[in-house]
Amino acid sequence: MTFSELVHARRSVRRFDEKYNFDHQAVTRALELTVLSPNSSNMQTWEFYRIKSANKLEAMTKACMGQGAARTASEMVVFVCRPDLWEKRASWNLKQIMKNVKDPANMSKLEKRGQYYYQTVMPLFYGSWPFGLKTLFRKGIALWYTLxxxxxxxxxxxxDIRVVCHKSLGIAAQTFMLSMKNEGYDTCPMEGFDEQWAAKIIDLPKGAEICMIIGCGKGLPEGILSERVRLPMKEVVFEL
Ligand SMILES: Cc1cc2nc3c(=O)[nH]c(=O)nc-3n(C[C@H](O)[C@H](O)[C@H](O)COP(=O)(O)O)c2cc1C
Known part of the structure; x- marks a missing residue:
């Protein structure tokens, strides 16, 4: 399929063939492409939980309120935001930069900029101080720039940081769904789930948040509920 054909072919499918001999390796390959998605500052504040066992699939279907796309899925992937891991991710990025620095006493402008970004800018955006003082500090900086x-x-x-993380996860979800279509499988992104239930099933810590749960399988024709309709381009695209 060309890229255009792939985009046209992907649909949200609500019924999968439960008897189909699903290749879980397709999900592995799709996830390998998913992590190549653009993401904010390459912080990769994401995790992907694969729900494969019968008992976990059943539990997750309950969390998804019995939706067909969950109930008939051969596998579900939970797309999780982990803004709480920001320090780890920032220091990982810093390490990648420093690994390539030949002479630490004589760093290039680009290397210095990278170091400053992960050592100073990321903590400024993601970090917190007691009593919300860092939020106040950030608001103060914004006010200064306004003035x-x-x-x-x-x-x-x-x-604001939650939005940043969810944006990246949304893009990752689309890479995943297109990759799965490319593998000959179908998907359905779901936000219709009980967050507390779902988080408990995969034992998420406080600070983690589920962005989407994606049901995967071999789609059945009846899984496509209606023809695809979209607003006219002129209502949503503006040229200035
Ligand atoms: C963030 C998000 C959440 C969604 N949640 C659900 C859901 O819980 N259940 C469902 O059946 N479809 C869900 N959908 C699928 C949309 O209904 C679907 O994408 C839309 O109707 C357009 O159809 P298409 O994907 O076939 O082009 C969701 C889609 C997105 C992007």
Whole structure:
């Protein structure tokens, strides 16, 4: 399939063939492509939990309120945001930069910029101090930029960081779904689930958040509920 054919062929499929001899290696390959997705600052604040065993699939189907796309899935993948791992991820990135530095006493401009980014900028955006003081600090910086008429990224609250993580996960989910289609399988992204139930099944720590659960399998024709319809381009695309 060409890329265009692939995009046209992917649909959210709500019924999978439960008798089909599903190749779980297809999910492995799709996930290998998924992690190549663009993501904020390459922080990779994501995790992917593969639900494969019969008992976990059953439990997760309950968490997904019995939806057909969950109930008939051969495998489900839970796309998880991990903003709480930011320190680990920042130091991993820093390590990748420093690994290639030939002379630490004589770093290039680009190497210095990378070091500053993961050592200083990431903690500024992701970090917290007691009593919400870092949020206040970030709001103060934003206010200063407003007063001086300069642009600045106005991330200041924990929710801003949650949005940052969910954006990257959304892109990853699309890479995954297209990759699965390319493997000859179908998917259905789901946000219709009980977050607390689902988090318990995969034993998520506090601070982690589920972005989407994606049901995977061999789609059945009746799994496509209707013709695909979209708004006219002129209602959603604007040229300036
Ligand atoms: C974030 C997100 C959450 C979704 N949640 C569900 C869901 O819980 N159950 C479901 O059947 N479909 C779900 N969908 C699928 C959408 O309904 C579907 O993508 C939309 O109707 C367009 O159809 P298409 O994917 O076949 O093009 C979700 C899609 C997205 C992107």
């Amino acid at each position: 001086t008429g300069k642009p600045i990224m106005r991330w200041s609250t924990k929710d």
